[in-house]
Amino acid sequence: RIEDSTYTGSFRFRARSATDSTEVYFTKGYFYEVPFYKRPPIEEEIPVVSTFFTCRINGVTFNPLSVNASSGSTSLLGVGSTNSVIIRLILPLNIEPGTYPLTDFSVDSEYRASYKSGIFEPIVQSGTVTIISHNKDEKSIGGTFSFVAKGASTINITDGKFGFNY
Numbered sequence: 001r002i003e004d005s006t007y008t009g010s011f012r013f014r015a016r017s018a019t020d021s022t023e024v025y026f027t028k029g030y031f032y033e034v035p036f037y038k039r040p041p042i043e044e045e046i047p048v049v050s051t052f053f054t055c056r057i058n059g060v061t062f063n064p065l066s067v068n069a070s071s072g073s074t075s076l077l078g079v080g081s082t083n084s085v086i087i088r089l090i091l092p093l094n095i096e097p098g099t100y101p102l103t104d105f106s107v108d109s110e111y112r113a114s115y116k117s118g119i120f121e122p123i124v125q126s127g128t129v130t131i132i133s134h135n136k137d138e139k140s141i142g143g144t145f146s147f148v149a150k151g152a153s154t155i156n157i158t159d160g161k162f163g164f165n166y
Contacts, residue, residue, distance in 0.1 A: 005035055005036055005037060005038065006033040006034060006035050006036065007031065007033075007034045007036060008031065008032050008033055008034070009030070009031060010028070010029060010030050010031075011026070011029040011030075011031070012025075012026055012027045012028070012029060013025075013026050013029075014026075046133055046134070046135040046138075047133050047135065047140070047142075048135055048138045048140040048165070049133065049140050049141070049142035049163030049164075049165070050163050051067055051068075051069075051163055051164065051165050052067060052161070052162065052163045053067040053078070053079075053080030053087075053161070053162045053163075053164075054080075054159075054160070054161050054162075055080075055087065055145070055146075055157050055158065055159055055160035055161070056156075056157070056158045056159045056160075057085070057115075057155060057156070057157060058155060058156050059156075059158075062080070062082075062085065062087070064080035064081050064082055064085075064087075065081065065082050065083070066079070066080070066081050066082075067079070067080050067162075067164075069141075069164035069165060069166040070166055071093055071139065071166040072093070073093070074092060074093055075090050075091060075092055075093055075110070076090070076091050076092075076093055076141070076164070076166045077089070077090050077166075078091070078141075078162055078164040078166075080162070084117055084118060085115070085116070085117045086114075086115075086116045086117075087113070087114070087115055087116075087157065087160075088105070088112075088113065088114045089102075089112070089113050089129065089145060089162070090105070090110075090111070090112040090113075091110070091111060091129065091131075091141070092110040092111075094136075095110075095131055095134055095141070096131065096134065097131045097132060097133060097134060098130070098131060099128055099129070099130045099131075100128065100129050100130075100131070101126070101127070101128060102124060102126070102127035102128060102129050102145065102147050103124060103127075104123045104124035104125075104149075105124070106123065111129055112124070113127055113129070113145065113147045113149075113157075114149075115147075115149045115155050115157060120151060120152065121151065122149035122150050122151030122152070122153070122154075122155055123149060123150060123151065124147050124148070124149045125147075125148050125149065125150050126147065126148055127145065127146055127147025127148060127157070128145065128146060128147075129143055129144070129145040130143050130144045130145070131143040132144070138165075139165060139166050140163070140164070140165050140166075141162075141163070141164050141166070142161075142162065142163040142164075143161075143162060144159075144160055144161050144162075145157070145160035145161075145162065146158045146159070146160055147160075
């Protein structure tokens with residue numbers, strides 16, 4: 001019975017000797033409330049990532065001087081910046097691993113990105129963010145991203161990788 005973790009039943013079988021042709025028949029075997037234990041499912045451990053941020057801006061490696069993240073009631077903000085460039089990502093706080101489309105910060109969307117260099121702030125046209133892990137208990141998220149922003153010129157953000165602890 002599953003409800004109390006026991007087996008009750010009957011059995012029969014024929015046993016043969018390995019050394020000669022002797023056989024023994026068991027015809028009326030019974031067992032009653034033999035306990036068994038179900039192992040609890042093994043929980044998958046979700047990693048805690050180190051804080052990092054990197055990408056390529058029009059093919060040139062971008063390693064920010066500052067990487068930080070924070071959360072609000074429904075979203076989290078991750079930022080990588082130098083003295084002249086700021087790249088931001090906004091994601092929903094309850095985001096699960098998977099791939100999602102990115103839009104510009106000016107669009108009402110759960111998945112947004114922005115690029116700013118001085119006064120130049122082109123509009124994100126398209127992009128994706130892939131969440132590889134999100135440990136909500138430890139407030140740690142890691143993934144990849146890329147996007148295209150257009151203004152006076154086109155900015156291609158590629159090979160983006162991040163680890164945020166918010």
